Amino acid sequence: MSRDPLGRAPLVLLAPAALGVLVLVVPLLALVAATEPATLVDQLTSEAARQALWLSVTTSTAATLVALVLGLPLAWVLARVRLRARRLLRALVIVPMVLPPVVAGIALRAAFGRSGLLGEPILDLTGFAFPYTTWGVVLAHVFVAMPFLVISLEGALRSTGSGYDGAAATLGAGRWTTFRRVTLPLALPGLAAAMVLAWARSLGEFGATITFNGNYPGTTQTMPTLIYVERQADGDAALALSLLMLLVSVGVLVALRDRWLVTA
Amino acid sequence: MHALAGLEQADGTAVLDGEDLLPLPPQRRRVGVVFQDQRLFPHLTALDNVAFGPRAAGLPRAAARRTARSWLERLGVADLADRRPRRLSGGQAQRVAIARALAAEPRLLLLDEPFAGLDVGVAAALRIELTRHLAAFDGVTLLVTHDALDALTLATVVAVLDDGRLVQAGPRRRSRPGPAPSTSPVWWASTSSVRATGSGRSRRPRSLSRCTRRPTPAATAGAASCAPQRHTATPSGSRSPASRT
Known part of the structure; x- marks a missing residue:
């Protein structure tokens, strides 16, 4: 540690900080320690785990893309358009973030269930219903993950400032051109971080997914739901699957750290 | 200045070549x-x-x-x-x-304090160059500065704002800060409007003027008087330049 010109950091701050690190790290280390290598290999090669992992990764990725297509314009509106109802709009966007996931699942049911507010007309028109399908999983993921994307992206758009937008306007660029050639490129680092955040939230999503879609292997059974089911039947298997999720999550962090997640 | 560019709201009118700029979005004002x-x-x-x-x-x-x-x-x-x-x-x-x-x-x-924050030597060189570029520029230039030298070397028409009020306006030779300015005056300098008049490209002098309910003393054709109500960057602590002109 290099010498700090302001003097040593006080113990009253260092001690809780160290304790905080322990709380965050010990459970993960315990997870690694408790897993038997043999069960890990078994689980990794099991059909159920392979299916669930694949479903988790694909639905999370799809949900992140949907959240991007809808959330980027929404973040732009919040950051750049003079709206009287901006605070209200932002509050509405944040609600799913603070909502218990189970409640989110129930709410999705009320809206998109077979007899839901939108679900019924959709079913009548197209014969398609979201619940218990992979699309339903994606929908649930979008619902819980998009707020994270929108809020962090709005922050990124605000921090780049509207000064450059104004400069572009004086050079004759309309708002769409300005968005494409100035606003978006300047917000790219924030955009990447927002997408990672949404993807991670989506990968771990459990409550809304299982409430809205049930738990069908191959179509709606994602890793967290599989782990939950295994936990009730076979503790060791749940440990191994959890470790697998941990590895995937850490792997993503490591893969992206240099490009996007360095803020200092 | 930002109001002329369309980056801030302003009341009144800002006429350029017979067209009021203020209703136009910034990207269409040129x-x-x-x-x-x-x-x-x-x-x-x-x-x-x-x-x-x-x-x-x-x-x-x-x-x-x-x-x-x-x-x-x-x-x-x-x-x-x-x-x-x-x-x-x-x-x-x-x-x-x-x-x-x-x-x-x-x-x-619009040039907003174009030499502020530059080394003295660089500023001097750029000031000389800018004279040349502005001479070749077929339009009106409005320069805001706190440095009388900028106004007196680059401008053909000078308006002096002191604490938000227009205290003088007219051709360069006759302008100097009014008696005992309360703060450092802001110089709104317009170059090239007179040159444009004589350039022959357009018979009609290019004009930029502003009228609020009362006519401003400097709102004459060929001169740049200025400025929008409520605001624009005048770091000297004058809160609302020109709002009372």
Whole structure:
């Protein structure tokens, strides 16, 4: 540690900080320690785990893309358009973030269930219903993950400032051109971080997914739901699957750290 | 100044070539701005910064870059074409910013304290160059400065604002700060309007004037008087320049 010109950091701050690190790290280390290598290999090669992992990764990725297509314009509106109802709009966007996931699942049911507010007309028109399908999983993921994307992206758009937008306007660029050639490129680092955040939230999503879609292997059974089911039947298997999720999550962090997640 | 560019709301009128600018959105005003902090796009090279205006006007990329390169050459910074703004010095960035504003072919060019924050030597050199570039510019230039030297060397018409009030306006020779200004005066200097009158390209003098409910003393054809109500950047602590002119 290099010498700090302001003097040593006080113990009253260092001690809780160290304790905080322990709380965050010990459970993960315990997870690694408790897993038997043999069960890990078994689980990794099991059909159920392979299916669930694949479903988790694909639905999370799809949900992140949907959240991007809808959330980027929404973040732009919040950051750049003079709206009287901006605070209200932002509050509405944040609600799913603070909502218990189970409640989110129930709410999705009320809206998109077979007899839901939108679900019924959709079913009548197209014969398609979201619940218990992979699309339903994606929908649930979008619902819980998009707020994270929108809020962090709005922050990124605000921090780049509207000064450059104004400069572009004086050079004759309309708002769409300005968005494409100035606003978006300047917000790219924030955009990447927002997408990672949404993807991670989506990968771990459990409550809304299982409430809205049930738990069908191959179509709606994602890793967290599989782990939950295994936990009730076979503790060791749940440990191994959890470790697998941990590895995937850490792997993503490591893969992206240099490009996007360095803020200092 | 920002109100003339359309970046802030303003009351009143701002007539340029017989057209009121204020109802137009900034991208349709053709008012170029050299911002005090330049505001060069950090993710684009100097060349692409200058090519931004021509491209926004619909030119294909290659043609816009050719135009941009010729502007960089005119401003003497063609060798910096591939640099990002982060790697430009203050004087270089200011030259690129002027090239960028001119490349968009504005009718009115706004210069906001163009020499503030530059080394004295760089500022002096750029001031001399700017005289030349503005002479070749077929439009009205409005320059805001706290430095009387800028106004007296670059302007054909000078308006002096003191604590938000227009205290003098007229051809350069007769203007000097009024008696005992309460704060450092702000000089609104217009170049080239007189030159434009005599240039023969248009018979009608290009005019930029502003009328609120009362006519302003300087709102005469061929002169740039100015300015919008409520605000614009005048760092001298004068809160509302021109609001009472």
